[in-house]
Amino acid sequence: MQGLKKKTAETGGQRAAEVAYSAIRTGILNSRWKGGSHLREQELASAIGVSRTPVREALRRLNAEGLVTLVPNLGARVNDWKAHDLDEIFGLRALLESYAVELAASRIGEDEIAELKRLCEKMEGLIVEGQRIDHQRMSVYNDRFHGILYEASGNGRLRQLLKQVVEMPLVLRTFARYERRDLMRSMNHHREIVEALQAKDGAWAASVMRSHVRAGRAVFLDAATSS
Amino acid sequence: MQGLKKKTAETGGQRAAEVAYSAIRTGILNSRWKGGSHLREQELASAIGVSRTPVREALRRLNAEGLVTLVPNLGARVNDWKAHDLDEIFGLRALLESYAVELAASRIGEDEIAELKRLCEKMEGLIVEGQRIDHQRMSVYNDRFHGILYEASGNGRLRQLLKQVVEMPLVLRTFARYERRDLMRSMNHHREIVEALQAKDGAWAASVMRSHVRAGRAVFLDAATSS
DNA sequence: TATAAGTTCGTTGTATACAAAGCAAGCATG
DNA sequence: CATGCTTGCTTTGTATACAACGAACTTATA
Numbered sequence: 001m002q003g004l005k006k007k008t009a010e011t012g013g014q015r016a017a018e019v020a021y022s023a024i025r026t027g028i029l030n031s032r033w034k035g036g037s038h039l040r041e042q043e044l045a046s047a048i049g050v051s052r053t054p055v056r057e058a059l060r061r062l063n064a065e066g067l068v069t070l071v072p073n074l075g076a077r078v079n080d081w082k083a084h085d086l087d088e089i090f091g092l093r094a095l096l097e098s099y100a101v102e103l104a105a106s107r108i109g110e111d112e113i114a115e116l117k118r119l120c121e122k123m124e125g126l127i128v129e130g131q132r133i134d135h136q137r138m139s140v141y142n143d144r145f146h147g148i149l150y151e152a153s154g155n156g157r158l159r160q161l162l163k164q165v166v167e168m169p170l171v172l173r174t175f176a177r178y179e180r181r182d183l184m185r186s187m188n189h190h191r192e193i194v195e196a197l198q199a200k201d202g203a204w205a206a207s208v209m210r211s212h213v214r215a216g217r218a219v220f221l222d223a224a225t226s227s
Numbered sequence: 228m229q230g231l232k233k234k235t236a237e238t239g240g241q242r243a244a245e246v247a248y249s250a251i252r253t254g255i256l257n258s259r260w261k262g263g264s265h266l267r268e269q270e271l272a273s274a275i276g277v278s279r280t281p282v283r284e285a286l287r288r289l290n291a292e293g294l295v296t297l298v299p300n301l302g303a304r305v306n307d308w309k310a311h312d313l314d315e316i317f318g319l320r321a322l323l324e325s326y327a328v329e330l331a332a333s334r335i336g337e338d339e340i341a342e343l344k345r346l347c348e349k350m351e352g353l354i355v356e357g358q359r360i361d362h363q364r365m366s367v368y369n370d371r372f373h374g375i376l377y378e379a380s381g382n383g384r385l386r387q388l389l390k391q392v393v394e395m396p397l398v399l400r401t402f403a404r405y406e407r408r409d410l411m412r413s414m415n416h417h418r419e420i421v422e423a424l425q426a427k428d429g430a431w432a433a434s435v436m437r438s439h440v441r442a443g444r445a446v447f448l449d450a451a452t453s454s
Numbered sequence: 455t456a457t458a459a460g461t462t463c464g465t466t467g468t469a470t471a472c473a474a475a476g477c478a479a480g481c482a483t484g
Numbered sequence: 485c486a487t488g489c490t491t492g493c494t495t496t497g498t499a500t501a502c503a504a505c506g507a508a509c510t511t512a513t514a
Binding site for chain 4: 277279281284300
């Protein structure tokens with residue numbers, strides 16, 4: 001339970017509940033605890049350096065977001081992910097994310113398309129023959145790419161649902177070992193989506209996005225069974 | 228602020244946070260406060276008969292569900308609904324609900340189909356020439372009809388998202404004045420969905436469901452502009 | 455008068471004390 | 485030996501006291 005507490009300088013400006021939330025959240029996403037672990041309020045509270053009150057608030061929020069499961073009088077357990085759960089989640093994600101690009105196709109502007117292209121270049125730049133791939137950086141660019149599309153959909157609640165659905169299985173990203181050809185295909189999808197958006201062809205963009213998500217599902221399924 | 232507190236017999240078995248949650252929730256759904264009202268924690272607490280702690284928990288939950296909006300250090304305000312919000316919500320609902328019946332088509336059993344038919348009959352029985360329609364009862368049956376479909380989708384997270392999305396604008400149900408022909412059409416939709424499910428034709432069921440939701444949107448839009 | 459700093463009060467945020475629920479070990483009893 | 489009860493401990497749930505923040509009002513100053 002060491003290392004959860006961040007430097008006072010960072011936490012100073014924020015509310016304790018927010019600090020607790022992000023501390024626990026990053027802990028879960030970095031697999032500090034394994035799936036099914038019981039998260040004790042007092043333990044978390046002293047590790048983070050706040051009282052139980054904001055910790056409880058954080059746990060409720062994480063429960064609503066699907067990262068932990070709360071049982072009355074028994075507390076919180078870290079969710080673990082079976083193949084069935086991933087099927088549910090990726091099914092929803094394919095649906096929502098393709099809907100988002102379909103909406104985006106008729107609303108997205110030149111600036112955002114330019115930004116998408118820049119991100120494509122950056123991501124492709126990370127795939128160099130014979131070199132190890134910086135997955136961390138890749139994730140950042142990829143998240144930004146998809147985030148721009150959520151925004152461009154113009155539907156705030158859709159954006160919110162998507163962020164939630166996408167985040168759930170993110171614990172497995174650590175274990176997801178993208179092969180080079182998976183990544184190449186991913187890059188091609190991105191490029192094709194941008195092209196479809198530029199052509200204002202929502203159906204095309206949506207179709208590619210569905211493929212994109214379902215291809216990602218396969219990688220995560222491997223991660224789930226092997227972790 | 229009277230009348231929020233229920234009889235002790237009812238509240239006795241439940242946790243205070245749960246009591247607070249459903250008290251505030253039903254208050255909002257019954258338009259006890261108008262959109263934009265500031266909900267004060269102490270006020271709610273004494274009205275319900277619990278302390279601020281469970282009230283705060285309830286407000287966070289209602290915030291996550293989209294019924295209130297929480298601003299740090301300023302508290303909770305009851306959400307109000309403009310045409311734009313309804314467009315977002317019904318767009319999502321059409322998407323998710325049609326996906327649900329599409330999944331349900333290949334999984335639903337005879338028992339559930341029989342139950343759907345029974346509900347159709349009950350609802351149709353409420354529409355009698357020259358008599359006032361019992362909208363309260365209609366809502367109960369209608370919710371149960373759709374609930375069965377959510378379950379039959381076999382996707383727990385989809386069910387959860389749908390419940391959330393459907394509940395958001397439910398404040399307006401009070402003001403939604405369904406004309407007789409709106410209801411007749413609704414009944415026809417229900418019947419057609421059941422038939423499509425029985426034929427295991429997911430695409431058909433999904434298509435009718437999309438129409439069903441979008442027709443509902445129009446009624447709610449009227450309610451939003453007139454309330 | 456207009457503006458800015460100071461003040462007060464109401465409300466939310468956090469810590470802490472206490473109540474109640476769950477669980478396990480030990481004991482009694484059939 | 486198995487079953488059920490008791491007891492003690494751990495953990496969560498709730499109430500309450502206090503701290504911190506924000507908004508409106510007051511006062512000082514140009």
